[in-house]
Amino acid sequence: xxxxxxxxxxxxxxxxxxxxxxxxxxxxxxxxxxxxxxxxxxxxxxxxxxxxxxxxxxxxxxxxxxxxxxxxxxxxxxxxxxxxxxxxxxxxxxxxxxxxxxxxxxxxxxxxxxxxxxxxxxxxxxxxxxxxxxxxxxxxxxxxxxxxxxxxxxxxxxxxxxxxxxxxxxxxxxxxxxxxxxxxxxxxxxxxxxxxxxxxxxxxxxxxxxxxxxxxxxxxxxxxxxxxxxxxxxxxxxxxxxxxxxxxxxxxxxxxxxxxxxxxxxxxxxxxxxxxxxxxxxxxxxxxxxxxxxxxxxxxxxxxxxxxxxxxxxxxxxxxxxxxxxxxxxxxxxxxxxxxxxxxxxxxxxxxxxxxxxxxxxxxxxxxxxxxxxxxxxxxxxxxxxxxxxxxxxxxxxxxxxxxxxxxxxxxxxxxxxxxxxxxxxxxxxxxxxxxxxxxxxxxxxxxx
Numbered sequence: 001x002x003x004x005x006x007x008x009x010x011x012x013x014x015x016x017x018x019x020x021x022x023x024x025x026x027x028x029x030x031x032x033x034x035x036x037x038x039x040x041x042x043x044x045x046x047x048x049x050x051x052x053x054x055x056x057x058x059x060x061x062x063x064x065x066x067x068x069x070x071x072x073x074x075x076x077x078x079x080x081x082x083x084x085x086x087x088x089x090x091x092x093x094x095x096x097x098x099x100x101x102x103x104x105x106x107x108x109x110x111x112x113x114x115x116x117x118x119x120x121x122x123x124x125x126x127x128x129x130x131x132x133x134x135x136x137x138x139x140x141x142x143x144x145x146x147x148x149x150x151x152x153x154x155x156x157x158x159x160x161x162x163x164x165x166x167x168x169x170x171x172x173x174x175x176x177x178x179x180x181x182x183x184x185x186x187x188x189x190x191x192x193x194x195x196x197x198x199x200x201x202x203x204x205x206x207x208x209x210x211x212x213x214x215x216x217x218x219x220x221x222x223x224x225x226x227x228x229x230x231x232x233x234x235x236x237x238x239x240x241x242x243x244x245x246x247x248x249x250x251x252x253x254x255x256x257x258x259x260x261x262x263x264x265x266x267x268x269x270x271x272x273x274x275x276x277x278x279x280x281x282x283x284x285x286x287x288x289x290x291x292x293x294x295x296x297x298x299x300x301x302x303x304x305x306x307x308x309x310x311x312x313x314x315x316x317x318x319x320x321x322x323x324x325x326x327x328x329x330x331x332x333x334x335x336x337x338x339x340x341x342x343x344x345x346x347x348x349x350x351x352x353x354x355x356x357x358x359x360x361x362x363x364x365x366x367x368x369x370x371x372x373x374x375x376x377x378x379x380x381x382x383x384x385x386x387x388x389x390x391x392x393x394x395x396x397x398x399x400x401x402x403x404x405x406x407x408x409x410x411x412x413x414x415x416x417x418x419x420x421x422x423x424x425x426x427x428x429x430x431x432x433x434x435x436x437x438x439x440x441x442x443x444x445x446x447x448x449x
Contacts, residue, residue: 009210014132017202018141020195021125022148024088027192028118029149031095032060033156034185037167037284039256041178043399046102050253050398054390056098057252059108061383063115068376074120080128081200087124088196090117092189099182119379121192128199143299150291152188157255157288159184161281172277229370232437233361235427236354237374239315242420243350245381246322246413247343249389251287257398257406258283258336261329264403286340293344294351301352311353311360311439312428318350319424323417330410361437388412 009017035042035056042048075083094114098107125145133141159181160167166180262279263271271279305311325339325346355371362370389409392398398405431439 007210009132009206013202013206013210017132017199017206018129018144020198020202021084021128022145023195024084024121024192024199025125025145025149026152027088027188027190027195028091028121029152030156030188031091031114031185031192032118033153033251034095034159034181034188035098036157036251036287037160037255037280038178038181039253040259040280040399041176042102045175045178046104048104050390050393051387052104052390054249054252054386054388055104055108056111056386057249058383058386059112060115060118061379061386063112064119064379065376065383067116067119068372068379075124075127080124080131081203084121084124084128084196085193085200087117087121088189088193090114091121092186092193093117095182095185095189099179099186102178128203146298147295150295153291154288154295156185157284157291158281160277160284164277164281167280168277172274229366230361230437231435232427232430232439233358233370235423235430236357236361237377238423239319239350239420239427240354240374241377241381242416242423243319243322243346243354244378245385246326246416246420247290247347248382249385250326250413251290252386253389253393253409254287255280255283257329257409258286260398260400260403260406261336263400265333268403269400286336289340289344290347293341294348297345297348298352301349302356305353305356307443309439309441309443311357312424312431313440314353315350315357316421316424316428318346318353319417319421321349322346323414323421326410326413326417330407357439360439360442385412385416 035053039048039050039053042053043050074086078086090113094110094112094117097110097113099110100106126142129141129145155162163181163184166184167176168174169177169180259276259279259282262282263276266275266279301314305314321342325343328334328339329336358370358374389412392409392412393405396402396405396408398409427439431437
């Protein structure tokens with residue numbers, strides 16, 4: 001008998017798949033950012049230092065680098081549904097280890113396990129989305145997935161507000177809880193794992209009844225190719241290193257910095273407990289403005305750049321916006337809205353241009369290596385900067401008793417901004433010269449012509 005031709009999954013089925021794939025990423029992102037509001041609580045209740053707190057995210061980055069070195073081998077061999085379930089389990093296990101005991105070594109182990117699962121899950125999710133949406137609504141599906149992921153970061157940063165009773169179970173006058181907020185992260189890990197399980201069932205049913213697309217090609221690191229990329233690519237990589245190293249490690253320590261800066265303007269050490277709680281909540285709001293702005297503005301900037309080109313110029317403009325914000329926060333009494341909004345624009349603009357620029361510089365068959373190498377170097381930057389800023393805050397005795405102690409770390413971030421600006425200028429000069437790749441000239445209109 002002739003083989004029956006299978007139909008493709010319905011639009012509703014594909015978007016149901018997207019919902020559960022995005023929920024795995026929601027849990028993933030929430031667990032990672034769940035420690036952001038907890039630095040001062042860890043220092044005061046668990047005896048942590050800034051350096052130890054920095055290790056919680058640096059250990060994640062070490063695991064991420066190891067994951068990127070093995071690339072997509074696991075996903076290639078066992079498929080997306082099984083690999084997503086394994087990685088979701090690792091995320092849940094990492095959150096449990098982090099919450100179960102306040103001991104430093106146990107928490108570092110938890111964050112390391114999270115790094116192994118979370119970074120691999122991002123690769124698996126990217127692969128799965130290509131399988132379900134390639135040739136259909138792929139770009140929009142990726143955008144929805146990113147928006148839901150960033151929503152988790154916003155929720156984690158604002159958790160002192162919406163989960164007030166979890167942070168302060170004895171009321172504003174009582175001691176804050178370090179474990180309660182981490183148990184919320186365990187709950188997010190549960191969402192991640194349940195969503196991965198549902199995705200397994202959805203993909204298993206589809207494999208038996210529908211015609212599915214092929215999985216997207218996984219980014220893999222081919223060490224033999226790493227030294228043969230064009231100079232423009234390396235300028236983008238250095239810009240990526242400096243930009244993300246100035247943003248994400250800052251977010252690690254920002255809530256503590258914002259809290260004490262706000263308190264310093266409202267009584268300092270003499271501030272009432274209710275004021276301290278309010279300052280903590282306000283600090284979480286300011287930190288959440290960065291992922292919130294990215295949720296909205298990154299796709300819009302992407303559309304703008306597609307229309308007008310000028311990619312290297314836009315990266316220069318983003319670098320200019322980023323350079324002064326740290327010193328403004330450290331030394332001026334200007335409202336935090338101003339530098340944070342400037343940072344938010346840069347955080348939305350540069351990524352919208354940077355990652356897509358690589359596709360114009362590097363040949364299609366080498367993009368996997370190019371992106372994997374770029375991400376690996378980015379994670380090395382996270383590792384270095386989380387430790388360096390923690391040590392800088394310890395060295396300068398940064399805290400409510402000495403708000404000026406944060407200035408050393410702010411100078412380190414500012415230097416990264418100046419370095420990033422330098423390489424953005426070098427990229428602009430190269431791309432407007434004879435060795436350009438069309439970063440400044442290619443638009444959707446010119447590509448269609």
